[in-house]
Amino acid sequence: MKTRIIILFAFFFFIPAVAQDIVKETKEERDKRMEWWRDARFGLFIHWGLYAIPAGEWNGKTNYAEWIRNQAEIPIDEYDKFVGQFNPVKFDADKWVSTAKNAGMKYIVITSKHHDGFCLFDSKFTDYDVMSTPFKRDILKDLSEACRNEGIKLCFYYSIMDWHHPDYLPGRDWENRSSEGADFDGYIQHMKNQLKELVINYGDIGILWFDGEWENTWNEERGIDLYNYVRSLQPDIIVNNRVDPNRGGLEGFAPEGVTMGDFGTPEQQIPSTGLPGIDWESCMTMNDHWGYNKNDKNFKSTKDILQMLADIASKGGNYLLNVGPTSEGIFPAESVEILSEVGSWMKVNGESIYGTSSSLFNSLEWGRCTQKKIGENTRLYLHVFNWSQNGRLVIPGIYSQPLHSYLLSDEKKTHLTVERNEDALIVSIPTKTPDENNSVVVLDVAGKVDVNNPPTFESIEKIFIDSLDVKVKSDRENVEIRYTINGNIPTIESPLANEKVTLTTTTVLTARCFRDGNPVSGSVQKTFTKVEPEHALKINDVIKGIKYRYFEGNWEVLPDFNSLTPVDEGVVSSITLSPKKSSNYFGFEYDGYIRIPGDGIYNFYTASDDGSRLFINYKLIVDNDGLHGIVDKGGVIALKEGYHRIRIDFFESAGGEDLKVYLKGPGMEKQFIPDVLLFHIK
Ligand code: FHN
Numbered sequence: 001m002k003t004r005i006i007i008l009f010a011f012f013f014f015i016p017a018v019a020q021d022i023v024k025e026t027k028e029e030r031d032k033r034m035e036w037w038r039d040a041r042f043g044l045f046i047h048w049g050l051y052a053i054p055a056g057e058w059n060g061k062t063n064y065a066e067w068i069r070n071q072a073e074i075p076i077d078e079y080d081k082f083v084g085q086f087n088p089v090k091f092d093a094d095k096w097v098s099t100a101k102n103a104g105m106k107y108i109v110i111t112s113k114h115h116d117g118f119c120l121f122d123s124k125f126t127d128y129d130v131m132s133t134p135f136k137r138d139i140l141k142d143l144s145e146a147c148r149n150e151g152i153k154l155c156f157y158y159s160i161m162d163w164h165h166p167d168y169l170p171g172r173d174w175e176n177r178s179s180e181g182a183d184f185d186g187y188i189q190h191m192k193n194q195l196k197e198l199v200i201n202y203g204d205i206g207i208l209w210f211d212g213e214w215e216n217t218w219n220e221e222r223g224i225d226l227y228n229y230v231r232s233l234q235p236d237i238i239v240n241n242r243v244d245p246n247r248g249g250l251e252g253f254a255p256e257g258v259t260m261g262d263f264g265t266p267e268q269q270i271p272s273t274g275l276p277g278i279d280w281e282s283c284m285t286m287n288d289h290w291g292y293n294k295n296d297k298n299f300k301s302t303k304d305i306l307q308m309l310a311d312i313a314s315k316g317g318n319y320l321l322n323v324g325p326t327s328e329g330i331f332p333a334e335s336v337e338i339l340s341e342v343g344s345w346m347k348v349n350g351e352s353i354y355g356t357s358s359s360l361f362n363s364l365e366w367g368r369c370t371q372k373k374i375g376e377n378t379r380l381y382l383h384v385f386n387w388s389q390n391g392r393l394v395i396p397g398i399y400s401q402p403l404h405s406y407l408l409s410d411e412k413k414t415h416l417t418v419e420r421n422e423d424a425l426i427v428s429i430p431t432k433t434p435d436e437n438n439s440v441v442v443l444d445v446a447g448k449v450d451v452n453n454p455p456t457f458e459s460i461e462k463i464f465i466d467s468l469d470v471k472v473k474s475d476r477e478n479v480e481i482r483y484t485i486n487g488n489i490p491t492i493e494s495p496l497a498n499e500k501v502t503l504t505t506t507t508v509l510t511a512r513c514f515r516d517g518n519p520v521s522g523s524v525q526k527t528f529t530k531v532e533p534e535h536a537l538k539i540n541d542v543i544k545g546i547k548y549r550y551f552e553g554n555w556e557v558l559p560d561f562n563s564l565t566p567v568d569e570g571v572v573s574s575i576t577l578s579p580k581k582s583s584n585y586f587g588f589e590y591d592g593y594i595r596i597p598g599d600g601i602y603n604f605y606t607a608s609d610d611g612s613r614l615f616i617n618y619k620l621i622v623d624n625d626g627l628h629g630i631v632d633k634g635g636v637i638a639l640k641e642g643y644h645r646i647r648i649d650f651f652e653s654a655g656g657e658d659l660k661v662y663l664k665g666p667g668m669e670k671q672f673i674p675d676v677l678l679f680h681i682k
Contacts, residue, residue, distance in 0.1 A: 033236050034262065034279060036153065037206065039355040040106035041313050042346075043155070045283055045322035046096075047111050047290040048139075050082035050118045052327040056293030065324065066291030069116050069163060073174045076164065079116070086133035091329025093142035097150045099331060103339035104346025104353075107153035109209045109320060112140060112198055114157070114291075117164025121202075125193045128164055144202035153206030156198050158191075160226075160243075161212030165190060169217045173584055173654060184217050192229055199233040210242040210261075214609065214629050215656040216583070218245050223260050238262045240281070245658065246607055249629040252280065255605070256670070263318075270308060274315035274358035281318035284308070286335055292324035299334045302341040303437040307368075309342075309353060310383040310438055314368035316358030345437060348409050352381035352440045360451040366393070367438070371449060377403060378449045382441040387433035393441060395425045397452030399520055400445035408440035418443065423452055423520070448477065454524040455481045455497070455511045461601055463531045465638050467504045470528065472497040472511050479513040479520060489523050490514075506530045533599050534617055536642020542679040545571040546592035546646075554585045555651050558611050558625050561589045573675045575648060575661050587651035588659070592680040594646040594673065596639045600666035607632040607660040608650060614661065615647040630658050643679065 025033070047066050056064045058072040069079045100108055113119045119129035121140040130139055140156070147154040162168040167187035171179040199205055208230045213223065223243035230239055241247045241261030246254045252266035257278045264280035271280065286305070287296045305321065312319045323335045331339075346353070352370055359369035359380070367385040371378055378400070384393065402418040405427050417428045425443070433439050458471035472481050482494040483501060487508040497511055506529045513521035549566035553559065566589075567581065575590050594616075596602065606612040606622050609630045614622035621635035650659045663677075664670040 037238055041318050041353045042105050043107040043320045044100040044105045045109050045320045048325045049114050050086055052292040053082045053085050062295045065289035065293045066114055083133055087135045088329025093146035097146040097152055099339055101150050101152055103343040104350050107155055107206050109155040109157050112156040112158050115159045115161045115163055115212050117162040123194055123197055125190055140202050148203055155207035155209055157209040159212035160218060161215055170215055170583055195230055196233055205237055207238045209240050213242050213245055216658055240265050249631055255632045270312055281320050282312050283320040285322045290322055290324060292326050302338050305342055306345055306437045307385055310368045313353050313356055313370045314359050349440045360453060378445050380443040384439045387439055389431050391428055391431055393427040393429045397423050398425050399450040403444040403446055405443045407434050408442050409434045450476055452521045454521045457526055463529045465533050467502055468528055469500045469502050471500045474513055479515050481511050482514055483511040485509055492517050503528050531638045533638040533640040536640050539643050539681060542681055545573050545680055546590050546678040547680045548572050549589045551587040556627050558613055558649050558651055577659050584654045590648040592678055593643040595643055595677045596641055598641045598666055602639050603634050603636050603664040605632055605634040605662040609656045609658045610651055610653050612650045612659055617645050627653055
């Protein structure tokens with residue numbers, strides 16, 4: 001134990017200033033840490049707290065849930081009366097955990113503390129917890145024992161945003177409650193104290209599932225610090241990416257993927273394709289609310305849920321499905337019924353979900369595919385949503401040699417014949433569908449599965465000046481890539497692409513895979529355009545810094561600032577939304593020159609909450625307008641070395657606000673626009 005303490009001390013002592021690499025783990029160590037989570041594929045989300053008492057209803061309105069205090073603008077003293085009413089006498093942790101386990105779920109994420117600040121656990125750092133209620137029992141303690149008994153991973157949701165704690169900032173703008181003396185750094189220490197309780201007092205914790213990171217007091221530095229802190233408490237814990245202010249809103253990813261935390265968190269949605277090399281989890285409600293709403297009967301069907309589970313797994317993701325328990329401590333009957341039906345399917349077909357990886361098929365008209373390595377071979381699980389009555393299941397564009405096929409629901413594993421028809425395999429299947437929701441056909445193939453995916457172009461730019469090297473690649477074995485530069489489909493006579501193709505003029509590049517003289521893929525085509533870089537402006541007497549004009553108003557899209565009178569104006573060295581006089585309903589226009597260090601292709605980005613636009617030489621390059629959480633958008637332009645006009649427009653409505661402006665160019669990774677590049681003239 002002594003060694004462990006020394007190691008922990010070392011963590012604290014040598015925390016690097018910025019990078020998230022405190023644990024400096026290798027890929028192998030990370031894979032080991034993520035292994036149980038990747039195998040699990042399916043978990044239960046639980047949103048439970050004081051908000052279950054009003055059950056979505058307030059002052060005659062019935063569409064609330066866990067946000068009720070903020071949306072119904074309930075004064076804190078009024079809301080805190082629920083503390084004296086919270087007495088879930090029917091709460092039975094063993095029953096909750098067995099319901100999840102019987103549904104085929106491998107982990108449970110429960111709201112230890114949601115945005116309202118109420119804690120479902122006995123915290124030494126607040127009285128705003130379950131021990132102050134008539135129930136007086138540590139919910140999470142009961143759950144940790146029940147999970148341990150059933151071999152289910154217990155995980156905690158924890159909200160960074162806190163509408164109750166006096167040191168949290170910003171306060172609610174509708175609430176007549178002073179933030180005088182609030183100490184946000186003190187709040188961060190409070191969070192760390194509670195997180196230490198959560199990670200140390202309840203046994204092995206699988207995931208710290210953060211949320212509520214979108215308000216303007218949260219930033220990247222604090223996110224990295226919180227991630228490193230939790231990992232230092234339990235190095236093998238998994239942390240989601242909602243410590244990252246740039247996690248990309250409900251899409252759940254930054255433009256570069258997962259830039260902080262261990263997995264992306266798309267919410268109420270499923271990415272359109274898999275995301276190779278990126279861990280992610282879709283979280284979803286069963287009806288339309290996270291917390292309990294007694295009037296919400298709009299539950300998804302078991303078929304919807306099972307097909308979404310297969311869709312998510314076929315793209316390499318996890319599915320976190322939510323239940324909102326009642327104030328008595330029981331799951332709504334509809335949720336119990338759905339989980340039971342899902343469990344019946346999982347009992348028969350679970351191996352087609354657990355421990356599977358994404359398939360290589362871009363699309364299958366009848367359903368989805370997950371796969372597993374079986375020794376040197378590959379097992380395909382064909383999830384058939386639309387069962388064909390003609391006795392044939394056609395798997396298009398597969399060159400692998402079939403070995404064996406059977407219905408996963410068939411205990412005898414009766415062999416199904418498999419024939420080849422050109423680049424398709426056809427499985428003979430019974431006319432009667434095995435399962436109305438999702439029938440799984442197993443198909444074992446020799447070696448790595450070989451699907452007719454075309455090559456990929458590695459170049460991310462579609463415009464270039466001078467010349468452009470386009471890498472053309474395929475991860476398929478034993479193929480050669482041939483290409484054309486005139487838009488025609490490549491033939492065996494077309495030139496070999498080898499590693500890259502160098503373009504010197506605007507080109508329609510088309511590439512295709514061949515094997516033994518025959519095409520074994522469709523073709524991929526992209527136009528790369530040669531452009532003339534914009535000439536620099538001839539300006540003199542430049543002065544460091546960029547001009548700003550500050551406006552106040554209530555907009556849903558960017559206004560024409562030229563038609564408005566600014567409240568303030570001046571020059572700033574950086575684009576940081578200051579000086580401003582309000583935390584809501586304001587706008588900025590930044591206008592000046594950027595000194596471009598050399599000829600080349602430049603990407604500009606804005607990450608903003610709410611809307612923003614970026615212009616170079618009066619051309620709209622980034623359009624990130626509208627009411628939204630932090631969203632990162634980019635645009636590209638070719639520029640010659642020298643000064644170019646730059647203008648950024650931004651507006652904030654209410655809630656979180658943020659504006660970050662990035663630049664990427666030749667020899668420059670994506671970075672905040674350096675102050676040294678910003679100028680104005682009198
Ligand atoms: O504001 C929360 C919401 O209440 C709920 O907890 C979801 C679940 O991921 N997360 C936030 C909304 O994105």
